[in-house]
Amino acid sequence: TKLIREITVAARMGNSGDPNFNPRLRTAIGAAKSASMPADNIDRAIK
Numbered sequence: 001t002k003l004i005r006e007i008t009v010a011a012r013m014g015n016s017g018d019p020n021f022n023p024r025l026r027t028a029i030g031a032a033k034s035a036s037m038p039a040d041n042i043d044r045a046i047k
Contacts, residue, residue: 003032007045017046 006028014022019029025046032042 003037004045011046
């Protein structure tokens with residue numbers, strides 16, 4: 001989905017899978033959580 005793609009792109013562009021150091025990834029994860037996406041899907045998109 002769009003949210004998974006955004007999380008994947010943010011993790012690659014920010015050179016960090018840690019949302020504490022990657023504001024774009026933090027925003028994408030927040031959007032996914034607000035859309036009730038399961039945490040497992042979010043974790044898979046980051047890796």
